[in-house]
Structures are given as structure tokens and as C-alpha cells.
């Protein structure tokens with residue numbers, strides 16, 4: 090039996106505040122996402138969506154409860170192991186792409202492989218760019234591209250090292266409807282092709298309806314939607 094991609098058990102995240110009561114960004118969240126599933130999370134601004142994704146990515150730790158990613162409790166790993174697992178198992182996609190503007194499209198995609206000290210990644214970079222329709226742009230500076238194109242580059246970068254888990258925080262939040270739709274379809278297709286798990290945050294009902302499972306978060310409380 091393969092472990093769930095993401096498991097939360099009674100997870101709370103509490104941020105201390107200097108001049109106010111501590112802020113409970115997540116309240117007793119339990120969640121089990123089987124591998125290969127797509128999950129949409131909706132909720133108002135400030136409801137805890139990004140906090141939840143950061144915990145699922147192992148970027149942040151719960152104040153209470155347990156988080157397991159692909160069967161491992163990241164809280165029990167040392168920093169080096171945690172970093173390795175994040176790098177190899179998780180692909181992150183952000184609303185504002187987080188690309189390096191002065192680098193080429195190809196180098197932006199290749200970055201995770203360069204950082205990991207890999208040598209033979211050129212073929213994989215081109216294959217991915219081909220898959221998202223940007224192979225002929227590989228040598229161009231990434232900041233010449235449109236928003237939709239930039240997000241397709243960021244998706245390639247997230248996929249480069251073959252992660253089992255893709256986490257996307259409002260991946261279409263900075264795109265117009267048409268480009269947003271195209272990016273969302275691509276993301277779901279690419280996740281399904283690789284039997285990857287995809288958890289994404291969105292404000293769009295239409296996008297959320299494309300996922301296998303929909304969840305909503307209200308003031309830190311997670312509910313089926």
C-alpha cells in the first residue's frame with residue numbers, strides 16, 4: 090500500500106503576534122490526499138490556504154498535530170534530509186511565477202537540476218518545454234514572455250525532477266481567463282500523465298470544479314466544499 094501523498098492529523102498553525110492574541114491560521118485540520126489525486130482548495134484571502142500549502146511542502150512546520158508527506162514525517166527528519174526530499178519529491182508553482190527574469194527560458198527550467206548538481210538535463214528541459222508548447226523559446230530571456238507563458242515555464246521547472254507531489258498556490262491568479270484555463274488544463278494533464286498528486290489553491294469556481302476533490306477553508310477550518 091502506498092502512503093498518502095499528504096496526511097494532516099489535527100494540524101494547527103499558530104502565529105505569535107507581538108501586540109495581539111496569537112493568530113490561528115489553521116485549526117485542527119485533518120486531511121488525507123491519496124497519491125495521484127487532484128485537489129482544489131478555495132477560500133477567502135487570509136483563510137489559511139497558503140499556510141496549508143507551506144505545511145504540505147515542508148517549508149513550514151505545524152504548531153500542533155502531524156504532517157506526513159509521502160509517508161515521511163518531515164518534522165522528524167534533519168534539515169539536510171528534509172531539503173533533499175523537498176527538492177526531489179515536491180514541485181512548487183506560485184501565483185507570481187518566481188522565475189529569474191534575466192535567465193533564459195531553458196535555464197529557468199534547468200535550475201533545479203543545476204542546483205542538484207545534475208549534468209544531463211538538457212534533453213529533459215527541451216522535452217518539457219515541447220510539451221507546453223515553448224520549445225522554440227528556450228533561448229529567449231524569460232522576462233520577454235507573457236504571463237501565461239511564464240507560468241508554463243514555471244510548471245516545467247516544477248516538473249523537471251519528476252516530483253510525486255505538485256503544489257500550486259493560485260497558479261492562475263495572475264492570468265486572464267483564457268490563459269488561466271489553458272494553464273490549469275495543462276497542469277491537470279501533466280499531473281495525470283505522471284500519476285502525480287496535485288493540490289492547488291484557486292479563487293475560481295470553474296478551476297476548482299476541474300479537480301477530483303474540492304475543499305474549502307474558512308478561517309483556518311477545512312471543509313468539503
Ligand SMILES: Nc1ncnc2c1ncn2[C@@H]1O[C@H](COP(=O)(O)OP(=O)(O)O)[C@@H](O)[C@H]1O
Pocket residue numbers: 104105112114132133134135136137138139140141
Ligand atoms: N508568517 C506569518 N506570520 C504571521 N501571520 C501570518 C504569517 N503567514 C500568514 N499569516 C496570517 O495567517 C493567516 C492566513 O494566511 P494565509 O495562509 O497566507 O492565507 P491565504 O493564503 O488564504 O490568503 C492570515 O491572517 C495571515 O495574515
Ligand SMILES: [Mg+2]
Pocket residue numbers: 138139140258
Ligand atoms: Mg495565499
